[in-house]
Amino acid sequence: MTATIDHPSAERSRDLLTGVLLGDDFRREHGFWQRLISTEPFRRPERGGTEEERRALAYERLRVLNDSLDSGARLAADPRALAALHEWLGPVDPALTTLAGIHYNLFLGSLLDQGDEHRDLSDFLRLRRVGTFLCTEVAHGNDAAAVETTAEYDRERDGFVLRTPHAGAQKFMPNTSPSGGPKSGLVAARLLVDGADHGVFLFLVPLTDTVQALPGVRVRLLPTRTGSPVDHCLTSFDRVFVARTALLHGQHGRVGADGEFSSDVANRRRRFLTSIGRVTAGKIAMTACAVGCARATLAVAVRYGGHRHISGSRGSGRVPVIAHRSHHGPLASAMATVFAMSLLHRRVLDRWEANGPQEEAERLVAVAKGWITWQARSVIVESRERCGAQGLLEHNGMSELLTGIEGAITAEGDNVAVHAKAAAEMLFVAAPADSGRFPDTGPGDLGDPGFLGRLLAEVERIWFDRARRRMSLAPHGDPLARWNAASGPALRGVEAYAQRLAAEAYARAVAGLPEGPARERLGELQRLFALGRIARSGGDLLAAGLLTADQIHGLPDRLEELIATVAPHLPELAESFALPPEVLADWPIARPDYVDAYDDPQAAWQPDAERRTGPEER
Incomplete structure (x- = not known):
């Protein structure tokens, strides 16, 4: 199980599997980021440093990254490049990944999507000012459309006055301290014109210089968040004035030179969603980060499992x-699971770029973000545990990624909240197209991936049917009671939907490979993934007549057989993750000589110990 790949046919197989994970054009799409994280500025320091030093390092790396780009604007405009950034930087430096995602996606991306084409962005493109994003408030997270920070139009000065009315309206967790240099932020605030509330828009607001917050802006560091240090802060405004051009405008709304508000969008919530449209790209970024972190921790666990030897039995x-x-x-x-996560992520990324029906695409992005980040947490926890106490040490990388994934689960919409929204929408969508299409002869063959896919679709249908039935039994006229009755099974339906999509992505990927070892390996993983999920719903499928009692009884043995088949190939499958050797070398337990990382140069076992110490010292 510890063999490395060096035979040409093995290399070919590895490259095919890498293409499955990263896309056929993975060298062009991912090569820049693989090379970047291999360079000295991104290598893991021998000592962790203080929290302040680590924050400073993250901002220094952000500048190195920016200097390496041909265009920050081009990066901000390319969702595939943004996803790749998160996929590779996430395992190396979660704090840097957070800063880069905010600056390039939420900040620059929003400016490019909605800003005036004549706006000068040079300070942000050259990182003379770092961009941040202030939407969430202490009292408003997933209900961000209800934020209470206000931006009131001042006709005499032709601009807006930003104000935080109470403690609950403080902006929560943006990186707004002077750390890393001067900051500007996009502030989500209620646009008030002559007392009329036109909904939530973004305003470009200078926040700090190199030393302190600017007049009227109050910034306070939040208590330390477990994991990678970012300067998360509480931020509030005391009658801060910005010019009319600070408003990011578009068809969803603008204030003209005459001081009058106009909008092509009547619904205030839709205006808000347009303003924060970059949050959807942020969900894709969180998904990419989760995929990269899960792959990295699993690769380390597989390598360590081969290096760590223990006494055999008898x-x-x-x-x-x-x-x-x-x-x-x-x-x-x-x-x-990691292959399923990767395949679903790429399917979502392709779908988002295709510019099809937007509502459907946004739901797909939200479902994938929730499911993939939750799966990543499970993989990271399992991988860490397989490495024992050494997996808890920060220098081995896993503990940092475990706390980082908790942030991804919450960022850009808490997972439960985004899945609940998707569940409410899907309750009124028809059952999956393939569900129920079983031959009249009865249950099929559990060795047939097509049959397994239809079973997963049936699991989805069962949970949504159950949710609809429970909703119909709840008291009419009480929307909350009806939703509470349906939400449990509906959320299970969303989970089943994600699993079905991942299984479909597996099927396409297997079909796209030529006959040979790579296709065999992927097919084995495909069946292991599907059977593991089907086993959790065996009772429902038995009751529906889609599995027999014998098939249910035989599922554990089938899973054990597949595990025995997959296990010898774990090292080569981990090689397909294409993690740079320099990055793996920075995690001691990923190296065959991991014991050397704990060696004591002054210890008695050293060859020159007798010469260095006298009898009284020994």
């Missing part, structure tokens, strides 16, 4: 810990 000699079923079984299942 004097059989020392064996790698990964030889044990109790160790390689969870990693094999995690490998099937």
Whole structure:
């Protein structure tokens, strides 16, 4: 299980699997980021440093990154490049990834999407000023459309006055301190014109210089958040004036030179969603970050499992810990999940770029963000546990990524909230197209991936039918009671929907590979993923007559057989993640000589210890 890939046919197989994970054109799409994180500025320091030093390092790296780009504007305008940034920077420096995502996507992206084409962005493109994004408030997170910061139009000065009316309206967790240099932010605030509330818009507001907050802006560091240090702050405004051009305008709304408001969008909530449209790209970025972090931790766990040897049973000699079923079984299942996450992420990215029906695409992005980040947490927790106490040490990378994924689960909309919104929409959508299309002869073959896919579609249909039935039994005229009755099974339906889409992506990927080892490996993972999910719904499928009692009884054995098939290939599958050797070298337990990272140069076992110490010291 510890063999590395060096045979030409093995390299070909690895490259095919890398193409499955990263796309056929992965060298062009991902090569820049792979090379960047391999360079010295992005290598892991030998010592972690203080929190302030680590924050400073993240901003220094942001500047190195920016200097390496041919165009920050081009990056901000390219969702595929933004996703790749998060996929590769996430495992290396979560704090840097947070700063880069905010600056390039939420800040620059919003300016490019909605800003005046004559606006001078040179300070932000050259990072003379760092951009940040202030939407969430202490009292308003997932209900950000209800933010209470106001921007009131002042006709005499032809601009807006920003004000924070109370403690609950303080902007929550933006990186607004002077750390990293002068900052400007896009502030989500209620646009008031002559007392009329026109909804929430974004306003470009200078926040700090190199030393302190600007007049009228109050910035306070929040208590330390577990994980990578970012200067998360509470930010408030005391009658801060900005010019009329600070409003990011468009068809959703503008204030003209005559001081009158106009909009092509009548609905205030829709205006708000247009203003913060970059949050959807942010969800894709969170998904990419989760995929990259899960792959990295799994690769480290697989490598460490091959390097770490323990005593075998009954004097059989020392064996790698990964030889044990109790160790390689969870990693094999995690490998099937990581490929599913990666395939679904790429499907979502392709769909978003295709510019089809926007509402459907946004729902797909939201469902994928929730499911993939939750799966990533499970994979990271499992991988960390397989590395024992050493997986808890920060220098081995895993503990930092575990806390980082918690941030991704919450960022750009809490997972439960975005899944609940998707569930409410999907309750009124027809059942999956393929569900129920089973041959009259009864249950099919569990070795047939097509049959497994239809079972997953049926699981989705079962949960949504259950939700609709429960909703119909709840008291009419009480929307909350009806939703509470349906929400449990509806959320399970959203989970099943994500699993079905991942299984469909698996099927397409397997069909797209030529006959050979790569296709065999991917097919094994495909079946392991599908059977593992089907086993959790065996009772429902048995009751629906889609599985027999014998098939239910046989599922554990089938899963064990697949795990035994996948386990010997875990090292080569981890190689397909294409993690740069320099990055792997920065995590001690990923190296065969990991014990050397804990060696003591002054210890008695050193060859020159006798010469260096006297008897009294020994």
